[in-house]
Amino acid sequence: MDNASTRPVRALARRAARLAAVVAALGLSAWAAPVGAAPVATGCVVNGQPQPGPEINGTNGDDDIRCDSLGPGDVVFGYDGRDTVRVTFNRAGVVNGNRGADTIRVEEENTGLVQAGDGNDDVVASFNGPSGRIHGNPGDDRLQVLLNEGVVDGNEGVDTCFVNEGTVLNCNP
Ligand SMILES: [Ca+2]
């Protein structure tokens, strides 16, 4: 059991080292965005077309939405359909899957709000920070967070949550 319990810690240490390397590569400017700064959505692409933000809009069909980073005031809308939304860093932005069975990935860090919306959604986040909020909303959702310091809420439906730390609400089991 001891070996098993130390394994995630080592994985997290590796991830932290990788995260530090990414932050260093970014020159810290986006990392230390001042309060009240303009939206800083970067690298957002919807179905192959770049979108500048602060609103990143999908369609009522099945969309593929990617963003390198979201900042305060940036909002992603998947709308209807089975959307795939992948965000590397969500720094106080908002990600909405809206209706449909959506797949949402926050690959490095979430300090904003993720709302999967109606439907049976699949959400994975590596790190959910103290201000991070991840909501499954109605439907039978699958929520997975490797390191949670914020809130993960399955809301209505039979939700399956893989979350070890932090606040975990409305998950079964
Ligand atoms: Ca859509």
Ligand SMILES: [Ca+2]
């Ligand atoms: Ca959707």
Ligand SMILES: [Ca+2]
């Ligand atoms: Ca849902």
